[in-house]
Amino acid sequence: MSRKLGRNDLDRLLREALASEPEAHVERRRDDVRTAWARARARGVALADAAGPALLIPVAPGSSLLAGAAAVMLAVGLALQLALPPRLVADSLSVRQTAVRVDAQIRRALAMTVRVERADERGRLRRYRIEWRAPGEVLVESDGPEGPGRHRLRLTPAATGPFAPAAPDEAIDPLLQPARDFLSPGRVASLLDGGWTLVTGSGREAARVFDVSKPGWRAPLRVAIDPRIDLPVRLEAKASASFEWEAGATRLPPLGEAAQPGR
Amino acid sequence: METMARTLKRIGPGLLAILGLAAGALAARRMSVPSHAGFLVLAIGEIALALVAFAPREIGAAFAQAFRRPLRDGQEWLARQFWESAARNACVLGALGAFVGLVVLFSTTEGLRDVDRALGERLLGPWLGGILLAALLAIPALRASTAAADGAFVRQPAAPPVQSLSVGLGYALFAAMLAFLLLAPGTRPGFEPSAWLLRGPAWLAVAGGALAIVLYLGDRRRGRSATLALAVAGLVAAVLGLLQALHGFALSRITSVAAGITFLLSACVATLVGLGAVALPLEDRERRLDGAAPLRLVWYGLPIVTMLLLAAAVALTLTPMAQRGG
Numbered sequence: 001m002s003r004k005l006g007r008n009d010l011d012r013l014l015r016e017a018l019a020s021e022p023e024a025h026v027e028r029r030r031d032d033v034r035t036a037w038a039r040a041r042a043r044g045v046a047l048a049d050a051a052g053p054a055l056l057i058p059v060a061p062g063s064s065l066l067a068g069a070a071a072v073m074l075a076v077g078l079a080l081q082l083a084l085p086p087r088l089v090a091d092s093l094s095v096r097q098t099a100v101r102v103d104a105q106i107r108r109a110l111a112m113t114v115r116v117e118r119a120d121e122r123g124r125l126r127r128y129r130i131e132w133r134a135p136g137e138v139l140v141e142s143d144g145p146e147g148p149g150r151h152r153l154r155l156t157p158a159a160t161g162p163f164a165p166a167a168p169d170e171a172i173d174p175l176l177q178p179a180r181d182f183l184s185p186g187r188v189a190s191l192l193d194g195g196w197t198l199v200t201g202s203g204r205e206a207a208r209v210f211d212v213s214k215p216g217w218r219a220p221l222r223v224a225i226d227p228r229i230d231l232p233v234r235l236e237a238k239a240s241a242s243f244e245w246e247a248g249a250t251r252l253p254p255l256g257e258a259a260q261p262g263r
Numbered sequence: 264m265e266t267m268a269r270t271l272k273r274i275g276p277g278l279l280a281i282l283g284l285a286a287g288a289l290a291a292r293r294m295s296v297p298s299h300a301g302f303l304v305l306a307i308g309e310i311a312l313a314l315v316a317f318a319p320r321e322i323g324a325a326f327a328q329a330f331r332r333p334l335r336d337g338q339e340w341l342a343r344q345f346w347e348s349a350a351r352n353a354c355v356l357g358a359l360g361a362f363v364g365l366v367v368l369f370s371t372t373e374g375l376r377d378v379d380r381a382l383g384e385r386l387l388g389p390w391l392g393g394i395l396l397a398a399l400l401a402i403p404a405l406r407a408s409t410a411a412a413d414g415a416f417v418r419q420p421a422a423p424p425v426q427s428l429s430v431g432l433g434y435a436l437f438a439a440m441l442a443f444l445l446l447a448p449g450t451r452p453g454f455e456p457s458a459w460l461l462r463g464p465a466w467l468a469v470a471g472g473a474l475a476i477v478l479y480l481g482d483r484r485r486g487r488s489a490t491l492a493l494a495v496a497g498l499v500a501a502v503l504g505l506l507q508a509l510h511g512f513a514l515s516r517i518t519s520v521a522a523g524i525t526f527l528l529s530a531c532v533a534t535l536v537g538l539g540a541v542a543l544p545l546e547d548r549e550r551r552l553d554g555a556a557p558l559r560l561v562w563y564g565l566p567i568v569t570m571l572l573l574a575a576a577v578a579l580t581l582t583p584m585a586q587r588g589g
Binding site: 067071073074075078085086087089090092094096100104 | 520584
């Protein structure tokens, strides 16, 4: 327990501790301490006992408060982290994940059939049916004001990687120009290589609709994604296109023949 | 009158920093964040941190030492400390710039548009710029000394007088820059840089952890304690975030991945901002370079480790996650 100091001891300690201070100031401090001790004696308790357990903490003054603050900050931080997931960031991450998955799936596709409708400057509709088979064989059937057409193309796959030169734009029949963005999965992927925004849809069952925009485009491209296969099923802009995809098939039908059910 | 002047001198830097913060927040509402925000962090941060730790007279002397003949005595020592400090700050600010650049990219675009090129420009650009700048700024620190009359090459000067105006200006500049970049509005909810980099739990965990370590080290006022404490607390928090993100990735749970990535990014940014705003200026003002060798591991190693963690976050964001169930 604490030991009470006598008046002589107190004077000696104060003299030693405050030796460099001016005399008047030292006297004032002595008086303050004497008064405090006298009051404590009158109540029958020592100052150390009266001040409670705070004085018994063997660390520098203020440390206990800071240590408590540190512990509270750590605990609150970790508790909030587990309790409050960042919903808005999760939503934006989910959209980005969809874009990444769709891109990967398109580039993995082995076959696709696209039906494209596009109006020319005079509002006349032209229809295309594009069949693509890896590694780049394309059959395009078109029908419109200029009459029906049938084209067989062989598109060289573009080299990939940061140092690959830009792929030369193949000379394509002017009749096929309106549908050139749909001639291969790589071109469709390039078309969708923009900023994605979720319009409607969530979960695994319903189609999710996104707007894809790029600098220089007047209006966004509206894309419906089938979440079960992570591939676009419909696309609306100046042209509208609907897709059928085949991925992971071991044997593909020859060009021009419709895919057999279950294949 | 004298008391008022003394009080103003003491609280002046804090007031200026608050004004800078408010100005930066206002600017963020009115101006769009430049696409190369990472380089902005590097350039403005260097000036701000130099002003925070060194008086303008000392900065002038350091430039004189670099471009004219080598100086003598205390000025020589000071110039060396200034250039080493500038090189170290460039490393830390380059990493901070990379984090800001990545998040500005993520907060303005969705999908994959130009993501590979943009990652190179906005993430690697500021970081490599910081390393290049650090290498350039380190050259004057290695310049040969001229011997003093008593034969000593380098003599440590006394602790500098507090230059409250330049310190305040430095803090105001640093605070304005951070507020401008981090409080910028996003294109949509969830796209604000603050949602990624100012996640409260991460900042609380880093601040609380750093405070606890400083108390344990028992030397509250020394910059070295603060540097070490921030580095340890920040790395532990960032690794916890990475673990949570990896766990979410394994379970295809997007909310866990988002929580983990934002925790990781915010913890790294809290650490780098804490180093820049608190620990490194404290170290510089102590005017001590003796025994700094172990700390150099933190100065130059920590930005590299945070960049590795950032790369892991980018990989998690851009890797397609397997879809499972609903």
